[in-house]
Amino acid sequence: MSDVxxxxxxxxxxxxxxxxxxxxxxxxxxxxxxxxxxxxxxVNRAWYKQxxxxxxxxxxxxxxxxxxxVTNSNTMQKDKVLIPPPQDxxxxxxxxxxxxxxxxxxxxxxxxxxxxxxxxxSAGAIVYGADEQCAMMAHWSVILRALRTQNQIELLNxxxxxxxxxxxxxxxxxxxxxxxxxxxxxxxxxxxxxSSFDKCLLGGCKVYxxxxxxxxxxxQFTCGVDQNxxxxxxxxxxxxxxxxxxxxxxxxxxxxAPTGRMExxxxxxxxxxxxxxxxxxxxxxxxxxQFFASQLHTKTLMYDLIPHVRPHAPSSxxxxxxxxxxxxxxxxxxTAVTRGIWVQIATxxxxxxxxxxxxxxxxxLRPDEEGGFVNSxxxxx
Amino acid sequence: xxxxVFVPAGQRGDYWCLLCRLTKQQRQFETAQLxxxxxxxxxxxxxxxxxxxxxxxxxxxxxxxxxxxxxxSGQTGKTFSYTSQLGPAPYDIDLDTGKTGAKFGGEFLxxxxxxxxxxxxxxxxxxxxxxxxxxWLHRCLPQSPTGRPFPVTVPVIDLVVEPTFL
Numbered sequence: 001m002s003d004v005x006x007x008x009x010x011x012x013x014x015x016x017x018x019x020x021x022x023x024x025x026x027x028x029x030x031x032x033x034x035x036x037x038x039x040x041x042x043v044n045r046a047w048y049k050q051x052x053x054x055x056x057x058x059x060x061x062x063x064x065x066x067x068x069x070v071t072n073s074n075t076m077q078k079d080k081v082l083i084p085p086p087q088d089x090x091x092x093x094x095x096x097x098x099x100x101x102x103x104x105x106x107x108x109x110x111x112x113x114x115x116x117x118x119x120x121x122s123a124g125a126i127v128y129g130a131d132e133q134c135a136m137m138a139h140w141s142v143i144l145r146a147l148r149t150q151n152q153i154e155l156l157n158x159x160x161x162x163x164x165x166x167x168x169x170x171x172x173x174x175x176x177x178x179x180x181x182x183x184x185x186x187x188x189x190x191x192x193x194x195s196s197f198d199k200c201l202l203g204g205c206k207v208y209x210x211x212x213x214x215x216x217x218x219x220q221f222t223c224g225v226d227q228n229x230x231x232x233x234x235x236x237x238x239x240x241x242x243x244x245x246x247x248x249x250x251x252x253x254x255x256x257a258p259t260g261r262m263e264x265x266x267x268x269x270x271x272x273x274x275x276x277x278x279x280x281x282x283x284x285x286x287x288x289x290q291f292f293a294s295q296l297h298t299k300t301l302m303y304d305l306i307p308h309v310r311p312h313a314p315s316s317x318x319x320x321x322x323x324x325x326x327x328x329x330x331x332x333x334x335t336a337v338t339r340g341i342w343v344q345i346a347t348x349x350x351x352x353x354x355x356x357x358x359x360x361x362x363x364x365l366r367p368d369e370e371g372g373f374v375n376s377x378x379x380x381x
Numbered sequence: 382x383x384x385x386v387f388v389p390a391g392q393r394g395d396y397w398c399l400l401c402r403l404t405k406q407q408r409q410f411e412t413a414q415l416x417x418x419x420x421x422x423x424x425x426x427x428x429x430x431x432x433x434x435x436x437x438x439x440x441x442x443x444x445x446x447x448x449x450x451x452x453x454s455g456q457t458g459k460t461f462s463y464t465s466q467l468g469p470a471p472y473d474i475d476l477d478t479g480k481t482g483a484k485f486g487g488e489f490l491x492x493x494x495x496x497x498x499x500x501x502x503x504x505x506x507x508x509x510x511x512x513x514x515x516x517w518l519h520r521c522l523p524q525s526p527t528g529r530p531f532p533v534t535v536p537v538i539d540l541v542v543e544p545t546f547l
Binding site: 331332333334335336338339340341343345346347349356357358359360361362363364365366367 | 408409410412413415437442444445446448449459460461462463464465466467479483485486489491531532533534535536537538540541542
């Protein structure tokens with residue numbers, strides 16, 4: 001795949017080059033070869049400033065297809081209406097262009113930044129290819145299939161820490177890449193393999209209700225892995241995957257938010273957010289992960305998972321606490337009190353579906369609470 | 382009214398603040414229950430859309446100082462909270478700040494005391510799963526508030542896309 005350059009990274013252009021751009025654009029306009037011209041613009045980014053309006057949209061769409069090698073699922077990047085059911089894959093091939101509210105420029109920019117973060121090294125070069133990642137995903141699909149069916153537990157022995165790419169490739173050849181669990185694909189599309197997450201906690205939450213309502217799976221006790229601590233949430237409807245890198249006790253949390261539901265997740269469909277759970281402005285997510293970290297450090301691991309693996313470990317009364325993506329304070333929240341009724345609204349941009357969601361909290365305050373019986377607070381100049 | 386306090390808050394006395402503290406009797410209710418909601422949604426073209434209806438997401442939280450209970454879903458807790466969707470991000474987003482120009486706000490209409498608890502809801506388990514029937518029952522059956530319904534402000538909030546997602 002070709003490396004991607006932003007238009008801003010292009011060097012300065014001479015007057016002659018600008019004249020050539022206008023000349024070529026004029027010829028294409030004259031002969032009606034708009035599409036060809038936009039294709040040329042996608043190759044030569046210096047020309048994109050010559051176009052505007054709907055042509056600009058087509059330009060960014062073509063750039064998106066070219067730069068990110070998108071061939072059969074491009075429309076889903078823009079419109080959630082076109083999210084297909086996973087079992088009906090034939091419809092993925094041909095999709096009409098929808099009326100969408102998301103600009104292709106935004107889509108391109110998101111994927112550009114994501115690709116650099118997810119698949120690149122510190123210098124921004126692309127390190128992990130799609131094939132390699134698919135192989136890794138296939139390996140994990142075996143594990144999770146076994147966990148689900150519960151009668152193929154022996155397959156869990158296939159998990160070996162630090163498996164090589166060749167191991168994954170062999171598994172891929174044997175199993176194929178169909179039927180992959182979405183969260184496994186999602187995770188491995190960004191983690192680039194187990195070896196780089198040899199001591200981490202993984203979890204996830206569903207898209208809509210923002211609650212972590214799937215049990216976490218301890219891969220350590222299902223797979224017989226040594227002292228590493230692996231947790232993976234088996235979430236069908238992936239809304240967000242988060243992982244905690246507990247190595248060196250850094251308490252660094254990585255949140256991976258997918259951009260849409262795809263037939264097969266691959267690189268570029270996730271953004272990566274970093275949270276420092278030791279930050280004083282801790283969020284619900286940070287507290288949640290911090291709780292996980294404390295469990296790990298005290299070796300009080302959670303086994304409330306799949307029944308047939310529980311006998312290997314003491315039972316726990318712990319249940320998944322609520323995971324809430326909405327902020328409790330800050331610029332994305334507003335609070336008001338009317339006759340002692342406290343109302344807080346918080347909004348977030350749901351990146352995986354390109355829309356906004358809100359959460360409203362309501363409570364009747366006690367007299368001793370701030371605002372409990374304060375009817376009005378007026379300020380005037 | 383219990384008392385009012387005048388608080389000069391500005392550096393030169395330019396600003397003042399009046400705190401009016403009410404007694405529980407003057408608040409006029411011990412409990413309250415959500416009846417209706419009205420949303421004022423301003424889209425990125427600054428056009429305003431109003432949406433009204435009974436309850437929120439099919440629920441009518443009953444508030445006390447100890448917490449809330451929702452009679453139809455059976456939920457209880459300290460703070461009633463729910464989540465819903467607003468719609469897609471607009472076409473033009475400021476790629477630097479993430480601002481869309483869209484806003485969201487409105488008000489709730491609360492009833493002092495409580496709405497009439499539907500006996501049929503208690504009797505018929507199926508009622509709790511059918512929103513249309515619940516609303517119909519709400520409208521048709523007599524209610525038992527202890528005072529006049531009063532509005533509760535839902536503050537207006539800007540819809541901003543996190544720059545990380547741009």
